[in-house]
Amino acid sequence: MTTDRCAAAHPEDPTPCVGPHDAVTVLDRSNRGMGGCEHHAARLLASLEGGRVVSAPDHPGAAIRVHKAADTTRPFAWVTDAPRTEPGQLSAAENRAAAQAGDNLSADELPPPFTFRDAYSRAPEMPAETHDVLRLQVTSGDYAAPQEEVREYLLRYAALADRVAEESGDADDQEKAERTGRALLDHDREHGIWRGVYPPGHAIWTHRGPRAYTRQEYITWHRSTA
Template identity: 75%
Template structure:
């Protein structure tokens, strides 16, 4: 199947839940510290795209986890915004998502938080 082919409903695997995606992730305070450290090293996006991507991925995942835990509307909006930043970054730099790349039509339906979860699983558990 190519990136542009339509998916039939029975061909689309269920998206990762937050619980599945972040199983084994560092505790939120430790991850917050790591994200802040990455923010300093990736600067104002002048770092190499892969380095900026790690910051965006971990920041989006952290925001998603906080939103899931709190249920707060502002946290939900922040998680969407950070997921969108990751998705846009990957599209802009031609970085490949796994199994679905950032320009795949599935993200029109699932949204940026689902992309964040997919990519976090791939990054955090590369053999998943």
């Protein structure tokens, strides 16, 4: 492996640079940036959540090319022996194609939803999760906290309400689970955020409702934090 590579090249990525080493800068959600060639910048961008790319002054149009390349590049593309089945393991283009395919299915043809057991079999015990949700409620404030923290609160609050409703069967608990799930769904649709296969604007949620969306998002979030 050559050592004369751009800063965006991952140490485990054996591929050589393509073009100038300073063609673009890739920025993460905290606006921390790393310069790189177009090839490695696309691979880095595809591996970040919420990343963006800007062209260097001497390389107009480079950011557009990187963005297009990243769209069809799988995260951590240099890892060739890992499974590629979860949404977070596939490219943005592949996930869009899967979602669009689902739009054309009838309710009977849709894949089976996550069950209660699927979503929460490895979730923390209820008292511990209640404590964490209350903590997040305080720290996220009136949605003035960082977006990731606000979203985690909405997700875990909806999941906790879903668990309570499933166990109690109480009508008020059922309504709360629907309401908190809807708040998560609306938030994610507004901000363009999701982790599961089907995005918040997908027609599948018309059939299945917000609690099914909560379960999709909780199980994929929990796997990423395990």
